[in-house]
Amino acid sequence: MIEAEDGEVCLKLLGEQRFDMAFLDVHMPGMTGIEALCRARQQGNQTFVVLMSGQPKSEIVEIARKLEAYDFLAKPFPGGDLIAIFKTYERLVQPVRALLVDDSATVRRVISKIIDQSIFRVTMDEAGTGMQAVDLCDKGRYDVVFLDMNMPDIDGPQTLARLRSKNPNVRVVVNSSEPEENVLRRFGNQRVEIFLKKPFYPKDVDRAMRTVFDLPTPYRIETAAPAPAA
Template identity: 35%
Template sequence: MNVDHRLRILIADDSTVLRMKLREYLGEVAPNAELVEADNGNTALKAIVDNPIDIVFLDINMPELSGLHALHLLKKKGDSLFVVLMSTQADQTLIKAGNELGSYDFLKKPFTVDRIRTILRAYVHLSDRKKVLIVDDSATVRKIIYRVLANCRFDMLISEVDSGKEALTLLKGTQPDIIFLDYHMPDLNGVEAAHYIRAESPAVKIVMVSSKDMSGQHDACLSAGIFCLVKKPFFPKEVDFILHRLYGLNMPQSLELTPNVTLL
């Protein structure tokens, strides 16, 4: 597990047995992590406020202050944390409420060490800064896409250019991890640009963007090495879905495939 600092993980649950089991699993998956425990919502909230926490495993039903109430207070305060809610009941209403409050995923008790491993793997990917390039001839659209990407869960260093030719020039000095490439551009269309980009940088991942239906372009996009198609306008959760698929991460319950996204 590659992170640039020692992880601080909060285990917040009123069950001593659950805290011990999760501590055991985390000791196996992240042996160098600093583990903090809380047995009620108020103590959990204080632990988060007092010291930086990277990951929070938060029980929904706790005395004094529920996990959802604690999450609500954190969101109101403006804190953005990697929170995994836990409960013995997979109540879809509560899970949806947690998603709306910014939780990353939901764990139904009991769970396995492999489930914890997939969650920590996701955290590492989300925290590992991705170099992202926006290619679109419209300054307004680039600004909108920039705002969407900036509100995703993934940490991104975002740059932009206004044409396929400019993207190819940039590739000679900078290697982005992901390119959001508009299909309709005046010099090179998206498929043409993708062929040149992949020839220059085979490892780069390309997401084709268009405001129009591209169902007739699937074969051309596949041959150009494009990962998926996304229709404008799109939103942060759709980008998060795409990047989870792109990096082979377990899909959290907070994300789902929408009609805007076409996987190739």
Template identity: 30%
Template sequence: MLHKMIRALVADDSSIAREVVKDGIRLLGAKRYFEVSAVSDGKEALSVLQKKPVDIAFVDVNMPGLSGPEVVAAMKQTQSKDCLTIAMSASMNDRVEAVLKDFGAYHFLQKPFRAENVAEIISSYILMTEKYPVLVVDDSATMRKLTRKILDASRFNFEITEADSAESALRAIKSGTFKMVITDFNMPGADGLELAGSIRELSSKIAIYMMSTNDTTYLERSAAFIGINGFLKKPFNAGDIDALMHKLLGLDDPSFGKVREVFSFMERERLKVAS
């Protein structure tokens, strides 16, 4: 199977840091072909980002010329606006962290780091680019369209199929191969819990996530008992989808991404214990 080449940028005024990142990229050389641009200051980094679409960028926070946060902030106006960005530094204050998060940076590598740390992040990126067949089940065409839009905005790559009822969802599942199902709870006929039970009779491998405007502990516990993987309270966004996918695939939570429990009652109980 042919894979798209990954364009990587390494921007750091330290030649040692640049080499460690490049060593980490080389560890993944057997999985993908990489084109690596290595630069030593922020102005050069921005020039690369403007000239061609970069897929993943490792950007030092403190660089001569333009700083790392300034490069990340300007990135949205370049061909690399969807780039997965990893900030690098020995330390980071709250102000810098807030800027990086606001402008969509993904992760933070604290110096000194090893090539294996870089390879782990790139492995996560490769998993994000894999295609994940997902079935969206909702009797509302408007909600299906909105959910599709949210999935398309995720960092992960989804192949989306829609169903307007539990019955049509089960037909689709029997004739297709899905990594996950995102289903509404309130539907005419069989509801989301009933659908989840039927899916679990067919497969234990399909991940199931329930959507609902309700937030009751009873509903979430019932969903967990049936074997649903998580609960999405409406409204949710692409960050929630990314957080669920990180848990589903066993990836480390990104420094600047949303972190959430798969069921909100778990978070409530954790807070009770902490208090």
């Protein structure tokens, strides 16, 4: 653990050393934590950052999001919040082996690029049919399967049933352009971890992965409203 007493020292350390994580107070003497993070990001620093403040105003929290701080903690915070942050970081740095199942090569290419932009470290195999997905799962285990609903041989529910017959614990993200209610109804009593409606984006993938791995949602804080204009 290395400590910094103000924003300038913080920025200097971030530029000179590699850190796995950084917890930055918003309010520090001289340069603020927000300013230090902004300059660090401009310099290309991608450290996993959590910002902290005793007065988490909504506009400050929004800036933190734009600067890609992973989370924002309101002081004082319980030790459980820190444990959850550490648990999240441990999962983020572990490789995730995923299988993408979709009959369209173009769609697979687009979704693969989106998943590549996730904060999770995902390595991807692809299947163009449900049976190809079953065959690939016979050969190796996947942490998560991104499963399309409609395919030419066996559909999403049939594919999931076959995957679960071999691995009951397989975690599945169902994606479709159809309404969620209609899609999940076709899966009946089969467990689906989360549904993503096409088109979706990297932040949606992050949300899905947090659900799959039972990680807490960041930015669950109550913010003070902005001061009224004079």
